Amino acid sequence: MLKRLLALSALSLCGTALVAPAFSLPAAAESSPAKIPVRVVVVTTFEIGKDTGDTPGEYQNWIEKLPLSQTLPAPGTDHEVMHYNPELQVLAIASGEGPQHMASAMTALILDPRFDLRHSYFVLAGIAGIDPNFGTIGSAVWAPRVINGGLAHLIDPREIPKDWPDGFTPVQGSRPDQSPRPPLHSLSGDMVYTLNPGLTNWAYGLTRSISLPDSDGMKQSRARYRGYAPAQKPPSVMIGDTISGETFWVGKLMNRWAERWVRYWTDNKGVMATTAEEDIAFCQALALQAKAGRVDPDRALLLRTASNFDMPPPGQTAAQLLSDEANEKGYSAFIPSVNAAYQIGSVVVRELATHWDRYENTIPSAGK
Template sequence: MNRLFIVSLIVFLAACRESSAPHVAGQEELLTTAAPIAVKVVVVNMFELGEDEGDAAGEFQLWKERQQLSQRFAFPQSHHDLFLNPDTGVLGMVTGMGTNRSSSAIMALGLDPRFDLSKAYWLVVGIAGFDPEDASIGSAAWAEWVVDGDLGHEIDARELPQDWTTGIFPLFSQGPYPEKRPPNQGEVFHLNGKLTDWAYEFTKDTELPDDPAIAESRALFTQYPKAQLPPQILKGDNLAGMTFWHGQHLNRWANQWVEYWTEGQGQFVSSAMEDTGTAQSLFYLDRAGKADYQRLMVLRTASNFTVPAPGLSAAESLLHEGESYAGLALALESAYRVGGKVVDELVNNWSDYQHRLPYEE
C-alpha cells in the first residue's frame, strides 16, 4: 500500500479541518444543566480523513455512525469536537496526531466540567504499523505496555562508535542499553495488565475481515510466517513516537527499546504516534481524581508493516507510489469489530462494571 500517500493525506486533511472548519451554530449541542454528564466509555481516536460521516472513513467515522454518537459538544480547546450517545454514555473524541496533541486533548477533556469521567473506561483504538514478525495486516493487538520512542539521546548512525549497535540511547545514560536502567521520565507506561487480559480473552475469537488484495500482498513476506496468516487478535505492546519511521534497522531498535524499557516484560508489536501522550495525561488526571488510569485500554490494528516487502528498500517502500492501500479500510473495520465488542459489553452491563472492573468477582 502507498503508506506515504495515506499519511500525507491524513496530515493534510487534519490540518485543513483544524485550521479552517468553523463551529456552525445549531450543529453544536450546548450544555443546559450544571450537572456533569456521567460518561461510561470514552472512545479515543486519533484522526479523521474528511467529514465525520458519509465519506472515506478515518478512525472516528465508524464509531460515530455505529455507536450513534449524535450529541455534539464544542471542544475548541482541542483538535476536534466531542460526540456523545446520551442513551449509552459513550463519548467519542479525536485527539489529532502525535503525542503533543493526544496529551493536550486528553487533559482538556479530563478537566472539562461538563463531564464526569471518574468511572469512565478509556479505549484508545486506531491503526498502526505492525512488526511482520508478530501478525498480518488487519490484525488487532491489545497492549499492556506503551513505550515512548522520542525521549532519549540520538546521534547520527554515520557517527556511531564502532562498538555501538544504535545511535539512540536513554536519557541520563552514556550509551545504548546501560545495565542499570535510568529513572523513568515518561519512557514507559504500564497499563492494567488484568484489564488487558480480560479484553483480549473477551475478544480473541472475534471474526476479523480479510481482503483478497491484502492476502496477495502478505504472501510476499515469505520470511515472516505470521505476516502471511489471515488477520488475528493478539496481545502486543505499542511504541509511540512523533516520527513516522520505517525499515529493518529501526524495527530492530523498536524491539530492543521496548524490551529494554519494560525490562523484558513487553514485546513490540505496533508502532503509532500518540499513546504515551494519552497515558501520561490519564496518569496525572488519576492523581487529581478526575479519571481512573486502571480503566485505560489500548487497541491497535495493522494498516501496514514497519519493514519493507521483500525486494524493496526502506526508501522505496516508503516512497513507492501505485500500491494498493486497502490495508487502511481493513484495519479500521477490525478496530471497530474488536473494540466495539468491549464497548458494548461495558455499556450493557454497566450496573456491574461501574463499580468493579470486568475481571473482578
C-alpha cells in the first residue's frame, strides 16, 4: 500500500493527472494525433486547370496570395486536395460546382477526424450572376440570406394560368402567391437560411469602403443596360440576398421570377442581388452538422462577386445572352470577379485569423 501511495505521489509531482486504473484511457486514444487547428475555412467552388500558375478560378488566388503553402488530401470531395496556412491556421477547399458537390464536400470536411471545427468560421467566396436592378458586374455582395431557387412546383410556361406571374409555386402550395406562406423548413426541404446578421453586417462594414477595380470591358458591358441605373454604376461592395439553385437560368422573365421568389419567401424583407448554385447546400450542410455539435452556423459568411448579369440588356434576347455566356463572351468581369472574391474575402479572413484571441470565443458583430 505504501509503495502504491509513493508511486501516486511521484505521478502527481510530474503533473500527470491521477486516473484510477479501471478508468484509464485506451492506448489508441492516448496516442491519437492532435487535431489540425483551423480558425477559418475558406470555401470556393471550382478551379480552372491547375491550382497554381495558370488562369485562376475561385480557388487559385487564395493558394497563391494568402498564401496556403501546405497541401492536404481531401477525401470525399470532387477536388481531392485542400490547402492550409499553418501560421494563420486557415484551411481552404474547392467543393466542386453545384449543390451536390458542395453538400458532399462540406460533410466530408466536417466529419474529417483531422479537424475540430466547432469554433471555426466559414467564408464561402465565389462568383455569381447579378441582377441589374440591384448592382453591376465586378461588385462584391455579402449575403444576409440564401433563398432556395431550386425547390418548387413548376407548370410549363405554355400552360400557366393567365393571371399567374410565372409557373412557380411552393412545393407545399398550388398558387404562386400561396397564402399563408408555407413554412420555411418542411419535409420537402429548406427554403431560406438567414446568416448571422451581426456577423454579416460586421464583414460588410469592414470592407464596404474598399475600391474594386474597373475596366474598359466592364464599362462597355454595363453601358448597354440602359434604364438600369444600378447596373451602370462602377463596382462596389454591397449587401444583398442570393438565390440558389442548380438550374443556370437567364433572361428578363426568369429574373422577374427570382425577384418575386425572394420577396415571397422573405415576407418582402429580402432584396434579390445575386444568383448562384451552391449556397443553399452550404447552409444546409452546416445546419445539419450543427445539430451534432460539430460546427457553429452562426460563424458562416457568404460572399458572391458578380462575373455577369443574369439577364440581357435591352435589344438582346435571352438566347443570345446564353450563347455569349456559353462561348465565354458574356463574362467580361470573370477575372475581376475572381480577384474581387479574394480582395474582399481575404480582409475578413485575415482579421479573424490574426486576432484569434478576440474572435475565438466571441463572434464579431456590427456596432460592437
